[in-house]
Amino acid sequence: MASKTGFIRQTAPYLREPKANVKRMMYDVILALIPVVCFAFYKYRLNGLMIILTAVGSICLAEYLYYKFKKKPGTLKNGTALISGIIYALTLSDSIPLWAVFTGGVAGVYFSKLVFGGMGANIFNVAGFSRVFVMLSFGPLMQYKVDTVMSSTILGIANKTTAVTTLGNVSLFEMFLGINEPGSIGETSFLIILLAGIFLGIRKSLDWRVPVTIILTVFGLSFAVSLATGGPLLTYPMFTILSGGLIFGAVFMATDPITSPITATGRIYFGFGIGAITYLIRLYGALPEGVVYAILIMNMFTPALDYYKWSNPKFTKRSITIFSAVIIATVILVLVGV
Amino acid sequence: MIRKTNKITVDEKLRKNLPTVEIDPPEKVYITLIEMRLNSYELDVKEGDKVKLGECIGVKDGGFFTENIFSTVSGTVGQIVKKFNYSGKKVECLEIINDFQETKADTIKERTDQEIAQLTKDQFVDIIKDNGIKGLGGGGFPTYIKFATDAKIETIVLNGIECEPYMSADYQLVKKNSYEIFGGLKYAMNSMGISKGIIGVKETKKALLKALRKVQAEHFSDLNCEIIEVQDYYPQGWELELIKNVLGIKIKQGTLLSDYGLIEINVTTAVAIYNAVKYNHPVVERYFTITGTAVNKPCQMKVKVGEYVPRLIEAAGGYKTKEDKILVLGGPMMGANLLLDDAIIAVTNTSILVFEKGEPAEEPCIRCASCVYSCPTLLQPVQIMNAFKCKDIEAIKKLKIFNCIECGLCSYVCTSKIHLTEYMRKAKKLAK
Numbered sequence: 001m002a003s004k005t006g007f008i009r010q011t012a013p014y015l016r017e018p019k020a021n022v023k024r025m026m027y028d029v030i031l032a033l034i035p036v037v038c039f040a041f042y043k044y045r046l047n048g049l050m051i052i053l054t055a056v057g058s059i060c061l062a063e064y065l066y067y068k069f070k071k072k073p074g075t076l077k078n079g080t081a082l083i084s085g086i087i088y089a090l091t092l093s094d095s096i097p098l099w100a101v102f103t104g105g106v107a108g109v110y111f112s113k114l115v116f117g118g119m120g121a122n123i124f125n126v127a128g129f130s131r132v133f134v135m136l137s138f139g140p141l142m143q144y145k146v147d148t149v150m151s152s153t154i155l156g157i158a159n160k161t162t163a164v165t166t167l168g169n170v171s172l173f174e175m176f177l178g179i180n181e182p183g184s185i186g187e188t189s190f191l192i193i194l195l196a197g198i199f200l201g202i203r204k205s206l207d208w209r210v211p212v213t214i215i216l217t218v219f220g221l222s223f224a225v226s227l228a229t230g231g232p233l234l235t236y237p238m239f240t241i242l243s244g245g246l247i248f249g250a251v252f253m254a255t256d257p258i259t260s261p262i263t264a265t266g267r268i269y270f271g272f273g274i275g276a277i278t279y280l281i282r283l284y285g286a287l288p289e290g291v292v293y294a295i296l297i298m299n300m301f302t303p304a305l306d307y308y309k310w311s312n313p314k315f316t317k318r319s320i321t322i323f324s325a326v327i328i329a330t331v332i333l334v335l336v337g338v
Numbered sequence: 339m340i341r342k343t344n345k346i347t348v349d350e351k352l353r354k355n356l357p358t359v360e361i362d363p364p365e366k367v368y369i370t371l372i373e374m375r376l377n378s379y380e381l382d383v384k385e386g387d388k389v390k391l392g393e394c395i396g397v398k399d400g401g402f403f404t405e406n407i408f409s410t411v412s413g414t415v416g417q418i419v420k421k422f423n424y425s426g427k428k429v430e431c432l433e434i435i436n437d438f439q440e441t442k443a444d445t446i447k448e449r450t451d452q453e454i455a456q457l458t459k460d461q462f463v464d465i466i467k468d469n470g471i472k473g474l475g476g477g478g479f480p481t482y483i484k485f486a487t488d489a490k491i492e493t494i495v496l497n498g499i500e501c502e503p504y505m506s507a508d509y510q511l512v513k514k515n516s517y518e519i520f521g522g523l524k525y526a527m528n529s530m531g532i533s534k535g536i537i538g539v540k541e542t543k544k545a546l547l548k549a550l551r552k553v554q555a556e557h558f559s560d561l562n563c564e565i566i567e568v569q570d571y572y573p574q575g576w577e578l579e580l581i582k583n584v585l586g587i588k589i590k591q592g593t594l595l596s597d598y599g600l601i602e603i604n605v606t607t608a609v610a611i612y613n614a615v616k617y618n619h620p621v622v623e624r625y626f627t628i629t630g631t632a633v634n635k636p637c638q639m640k641v642k643v644g645e646y647v648p649r650l651i652e653a654a655g656g657y658k659t660k661e662d663k664i665l666v667l668g669g670p671m672m673g674a675n676l677l678l679d680d681a682i683i684a685v686t687n688t689s690i691l692v693f694e695k696g697e698p699a700e701e702p703c704i705r706c707a708s709c710v711y712s713c714p715t716l717l718q719p720v721q722i723m724n725a726f727k728c729k730d731i732e733a734i735k736k737l738k739i740f741n742c743i744e745c746g747l748c749s750y751v752c753t754s755k756i757h758l759t760e761y762m763r764k765a766k767k768l769a770k
Contacts, residue, residue, distance in 0.1 A: 006657070006659075006660050006661060006662065006663060007662070007663060007664065007665050007676065007677050007678060007679070008662045008663070008664055008696055009675060009677055010664050010675055010696065010697055011675055011757070011759070011760050011763075012666075012668075012669075012670075012671060012672050012673055012674070012675070012744070012746050012759065013670060013671040013672070013746030013747075013749050013750050013759060014664060014666055014670045014671075014673070014675075014691065014693055015346060015347075015348070015503070015670045015671065015746075015750060016698060016749070016750055016752075016755060017339065017343060017347065017750055017751050017752075018347055019339055019347075020339040020708065020751055020752065020753045020755075021753060021754075021755065022701050022704055022753055022754055024339070025339065025340075025704075025706070025753060078701070118702070119702050119704070120701075120702030120703050120704050120705070120754075121702070204339045204340055204341040205339070205340070206340065207340045207706075207707070257340065257704050257705045257706045257707065258704050258705050260705070261707075262705050262707040262710050262718060262720055262721065263707065263710055263718065264707075264710075264711065267707075306721065308718075308721055308725065308733045308736055308737050309736060311718060311721065313710055313711075313713070313716050313717075313718065314716060
């Protein structure tokens with residue numbers, strides 16, 4: 001006989017991908033960050049650990065209190081605040097006082113995420129925004145102890161065409177390992193971050209298109225410079241990639257899906273934009289490090305890249321033409337500056 | 339997960355080696371009178387009349403096309419009652435009380451091979467129309483309209499893919515009725531003057547390929563027909579996807595297959611064509627699957643068109659639970675949800691699924707773009723959802739919502755478990 005009750009309404013499809021869930025993605029990122037955190041602890045000991053704890057604490061606390069006051073269900077469980085906190089801490093220098101870390105974290109998460117409506121609605125990468133907030137507010141406190149702002153100094157030299165050869169003094173392998181390289185507490189080891197990135201890529205928890213395009217763009221532009229100045233052909237591009245927070249930004253900050261475009265093509269333009277702006281900042285700018293700024297600038301362009309009238313999941317003849325023109329223009333712009 | 343997905347993870351226990359069960363002939367069958375696109379009907383019989391199996395008892399009218407109604411058992415005409423069908427709504431159905439005699443209608447008679455060889459295109463189309471044959475893969479589009487085209491048809495593609503997981507109706511059919519598939523194909527090719535036939539089968543279904551190749555070698559070696567293996571992914575059974583893979587022709591959505599000199603029909607439809615042409619026999623039964631986490635004994639069977647769903651559930655060992663369960667008529671990706679099992683099986687239905695769990699909780703979109711990567715029609719589901727939330731009809735249209743085939747992949751892959759497919763349907767309605 002027909003049953004009268006016991007059925008619930010649902011619409012097709014009735015199956016869901018069991019592996020696809022936000023928690024899995026977020027925990028993957030946390031897992032990938034653990035070696036980087038360990039490295040920071042190894043290098044900076046208690047100081048590094050305190051910075052990380054303060055950063056995580058400030059962001060989580062701000063988010064918790066915000067939702068408490070708003071009388072809405074808390075959102076700490078999904079792990080985004082934790083991740084933002086760790087990434088933010090890893091981009092700071094070891095000399096920064098903890099109160100500055102705390103202020104930056106609270107202000108960063110409030111202005112870049114909570115006011116926009118929490119997870120999924122933020123325009124800017126939370127960690128990047130917090131870091132920029134700290135840099136702009138407490139810049140003088142962010143001194144790198146050894147060989148002040150090494151990357152920029154050497155990049156500065158490199159830009160003077162005559163001095164490209166002096167790069168030979170820097171051991172690329174040492175930079176690859178990052179053990180003695182000065183810099184932000186978690187950004188220096190290319191090797192560890194690369195492995196974390198590969199792990200996330202295999203687990204499909206990040207979109208490989210973004211970091212790969214960023215690295216390729218920076219490599220390509222510096223290679224062009226290298227060619228034009230007749231310097232060491234590969235040493236300079238390799239140095240550019242290994243120095244500063246490029247790989248860290250590419251793997252952990254630019255890949256934040258919430259602040260990147262939603263089409264494959266859009267993500268390639270986005271990655272190219274970050275790479276090009278980073279390199280241009282390094283070449284022309286007065287800043288020690290351009291990656292975070294580049295990411296925030298491209299975050300602003302995300303809605304434009306997603307605009308429905310021109311977003312397209314596939315490359316078309318028109319988009320390839322425009323993209324090629326932009327690439328050529330960027331190369332010319334770079335070469336003019338050398 | 340940020341990735342393109344076209345494989346559906348399924349519970350193999352509910353899919354592989356399902357036992358075939360025999361069910362007792364039904365005491366009553368219910369013949370749907372109202373269907374999708376066919377919203378009025380005219381009956382030639384009244385309550386108390388005697389009818390025979392396969393007898394034409396009326397006609398359904400859909401405005402620009404009609405479809406004959408057939409009795410699927412012999413017996414006495416009962417009342418017109420309202421039952422659920424695959425539309426998820428209650429529709430008018432004609433009850434027929436079975437006399438278990440299976441007396442066949444007078445119209446069912448064999449045509450000789452010579453008669454068949456002399457059939458013209460118009461006669462062929464008429465036979466198909468008279469036997470009420472329609473897309474039996476689930477689409478339900480009247481087959482005679484496909485064949486009645488004036489365009490020159492060069493290739494006919496038979497779809498043996500059945501890409502939705504858990505379904506096995508076509509599998510059973512190809513295994514047991516390979517001869518009839520080729521027969522139907524041959525009749526269609528001869529009468530229509532089609533030079534080439536193609537049967538698409540998944541490369542993973544070795545048993546089907548073997549059965550088809552054997553029949554082809556034994557009986558139809560002179561027929562210009564190719565059996566093409568295609569990859570096993572979802573939605574391979576979508577006609578444009580299949581044609582792209584077997585012929586390499588990319589068909590623009592919204593254009594007619596006949597413009598490309600193509601016809602595409604399901605293998606079940608081909609068997610129906612064979613029976614119609616050879617015996618003038620309409621479809622009265624079909625292969626069927628009952629499975630899911632909430633039935634006791636998942637199984638496959640042959641059912642009469644017009645069977646009553648609770649009887650079938652009983653044959654499958656009944657429900658596992660009295661609590662909340664989801665009853666689906668059709669596949670797990672595109673099937674219709676029924677709120678009561680007081681429903682009947684129409685000729686286009688292939689399976690019943692009963693699931694235990696409800697929908698997972700939604701989280702905010704994290705813009706991972708899995709839906710964009712996975713969409714087989716290259717849409718941007720998340721953008722359409724956002725446009726729908728803002729009631730931005732212009733954007734919805736510009737994002738090509740009408741290309742959406744509602745395959746369900748966007749909901750399936752969503753990291754945040756957002757029910758995007760439902761938004762696609764709503765957006766379609768809004769933009770109409």
